[in-house]
Amino acid sequence: MNTRILFFAVALMLMSCNDKTVQAEVDTENITEDVVSKKKSIKTLKEELQAKGYQTFDYIDEKTKDTIVMQQYFIAFLKRGKNRSQSKGETDSLQKLHLAHLGKMYDMGYADISGPFGDNGDIRGITIYNVPTQTMADSLANADPMVKAGRLEIEIHPWWAAKGFPLR
Template identity: 35%
Template structure:
């Protein structure tokens, strides 16, 4: 009898606790699922999708000419803007430490490494051998594809306005 009472009591406490936690502020997230929006973003049932992440690494070529380096950097940035405007580049940015082999990342809204490879081959810094890409499939929130639209609303100066 004691065991049955204990099991019942533990069940009752567990159920009560879950009700308390689910009703307290900030503890429960109510679903506001929008199937049309999810489909537009390419989301699966978890609100996720597959992207291709690119790690930009230092290439085998190092330009000693400052003018050439600046030209390549500007062409690299113009390429980033173009890919973002085409909707295939979701996110791009450098790492803040310059002493690392990994210089930055891209997240491409494509499903295969082959597609991402073709996109990376359009980058003048890749073509010059200054940067190399390591491409890896990545599973993340489908909401990332909205990032560029949000960024346009908060960006005061473009990376290509130099």
């Protein structure tokens, strides 16, 4: 009797492992197909960016021989503003509004990265805007509550980066 129970337990375990293995293989195939089907050609990527008004250029990477698409972004330097006379309560409130504004810019796809500098210099932080024009970047940056209150001032420069390359 114990041998039969052991046999059925082992058989059940093997059958259950087999099903999971097959399922995992199917899921991996679907993921791979999704990733491959979503990858755009360089030509399509450039056409889509240019149709939205973005400036681009490309070059061939000498090591990999891959075509690299460069896109123009706008880097906003958030500098110490002239009006820093707010009370601690006002400053704390403005900071919350400032962070909410930056979060909104990120969520809407207008800003790719933001952050403060680690020193106490005149340049307080940066935001990299992923928008087609400097006018748009300037408008979004100047809508920041800290800028409106005069605690921060904005200085924006065009900045080029390879499309799709992550920070590391």
